[in-house]
Amino acid sequence: MPKKQNEFQINQRDQLDRIIAAVSVHAPWSVPLYRGVRDGRVNLIQPQRDAVLTATMLTKSSRPLIVLVSDDDYQSTGPSGWACASILQSWGFCAVIHAAAGEPQDYELAVETAWVIQRFVLVETATAFQTGWQNHLGPHMPTLTIQAIDYFPHPKVPAPGATH
Numbered sequence: 001m002p003k004k005q006n007e008f009q010i011n012q013r014d015q016l017d018r019i020i021a022a023v024s025v026h027a028p029w030s031v032p033l034y035r036g037v038r039d040g041r042v043n044l045i046q047p048q049r050d051a052v053l054t055a056t057m058l059t060k061s062s063r064p065l066i067v068l069v070s071d072d073d074y075q076s077t078g079p080s081g082w083a084c085a086s087i088l089q090s091w092g093f094c095a096v097i098h099a100a101a102g103e104p105q106d107y108e109l110a111v112e113t114a115w116v117i118q119r120f121v122l123v124e125t126a127t128a129f130q131t132g133w134q135n136h137l138g139p140h141m142p143t144l145t146i147q148a149i150d151y152f153p154h155p156k157v158p159a160p161g162a163t164h
Helices: 013-026 028-038 055-059 085-091 104-117 127-137
Strands: 043-045 065-071 094-099 119-125 143-147
Touching: 013 028, 028 043, 028 104, 055 085, 065 085, 065 104, 085 119, 085 127, 094 104, 094 127, 104 119, 119 127, 127 143
Parallel strands: 043 065, 065 119, 094 119, 094 143
Antiparallel strands: none
């Protein structure tokens, strides 16, 4: 049985250009983040829920590093569902809890802040888990929360039969 791959690296400019093209259609707000990676300004780790991040993995980056936790996928769990959540408390120097619909300037902010801070945690989460992430990361590092307007929770629940 083949061993499960723990790390998938994309570091070729043409690969990143293809990712940017796909993201511009499916998640256009995040294009500035992937452009920052492509242009060599930052490195990015986007773990899955069960991914164990080690101090060695997080400190080997030669560029400022963003860890992007995508906890707004209609299966949101908050920090309790993420194997990497505890190490992020001690690793990060600054965090943004993003519990609203994405805007390009939010992801440009992530790239610019990582450039200065070096170790940046960006958590995309559902409105329901915003407080959980704030309580998890806030006591350990400066944390900015971008929250949804009360009557527009994030993410919007798709209509029955709709695909996302």
